[in-house]
Amino acid sequence: MKDIDAIEVVADQTAGSRPDEGFLRVRRLVVRNRYPDGSTSAHYECDMVSRKHVDAVAVLLYEITEAGEVRVALKAGVRPPVYFRRDKQFFQPDDRIYRLLPETVAGMLEPEDTGPEGIERRAAAECFEEAGVRVAPADVEPLGGPLFASPGITDEKVFFRSVRARLDDRVEPQGDGSVMEEAGGVIVLSMEDAIARCRDGRIPDAKTEIALLRLRDRLRAEA
Numbered sequence: 001m002k003d004i005d006a007i008e009v010v011a012d013q014t015a016g017s018r019p020d021e022g023f024l025r026v027r028r029l030v031v032r033n034r035y036p037d038g039s040t041s042a043h044y045e046c047d048m049v050s051r052k053h054v055d056a057v058a059v060l061l062y063e064i065t066e067a068g069e070v071r072v073a074l075k076a077g078v079r080p081p082v083y084f085r086r087d088k089q090f091f092q093p094d095d096r097i098y099r100l101l102p103e104t105v106a107g108m109l110e111p112e113d114t115g116p117e118g119i120e121r122r123a124a125a126e127c128f129e130e131a132g133v134r135v136a137p138a139d140v141e142p143l144g145g146p147l148f149a150s151p152g153i154t155d156e157k158v159f160f161r162s163v164r165a166r167l168d169d170r171v172e173p174q175g176d177g178s179v180m181e182e183a184g185g186v187i188v189l190s191m192e193d194a195i196a197r198c199r200d201g202r203i204p205d206a207k208t209e210i211a212l213l214r215l216r217d218r219l220r221a222e223a
Helices: 078-087 120-133 191-200 208-221
Strands: 024-031 044-051 056-064 071-079 101-103 105-108 140-143 158-162 184-191
Touching: 056 184, 056 208, 071 105, 071 191, 071 208, 101 208, 105 120, 120 140, 120 158, 158 208, 184 191, 184 208, 191 208
Parallel strands: 056 158
Antiparallel strands: 024 044, 056 071, 056 105, 071 101, 071 184, 140 158
8 A cells, every 4th residue: 555645736727727628627507497387497507517528437346255254345545636625624624634535446437338338348447457356347247326426516427336356366456547546555344344434434435335335235135
């Protein structure tokens, strides 16, 4: 596990940037509601955040040991948006410094991920890229329906998948070549420990808690 000491702002390009350029795109609209009787509401402002590749897959890697324990592999990585919370003031205190954030393996859907098995192909690719675990797309399992990540802000939809694999056979993850993936590493925990860490805030990531609870529910139903 490669930790970081801090994230430093080298330049703030906000003032000189257009809202429709960069990795995240902001649309600032004035909209109105139209009702079934033909009437309309007052105009109101609506900001929306999106990106070129809108949707993503979150895939939970797990194994069941000979003793019957369920273990999961999570990816700890750098997340500047939550790290820089420290520079803001809140109505409720948040003194935590978020250097590395544990999450399920995840990745954006790319243009080649179309078709009925596109999500499974992307999930398998991300398992190797982020966790160093080789799996076949055919081994990727559905894990409930997709969810909107934050529907009041962004149009991103997250598709949930799981895959059973031998976690101790993993190799060093290669990442995607970005600086953001230089730090961090893979964390292997029991499923119950991972859920407990979500509940007490040590793993403060919604999609990870959702994936863990869905997997636990499914395994209990199959037992």
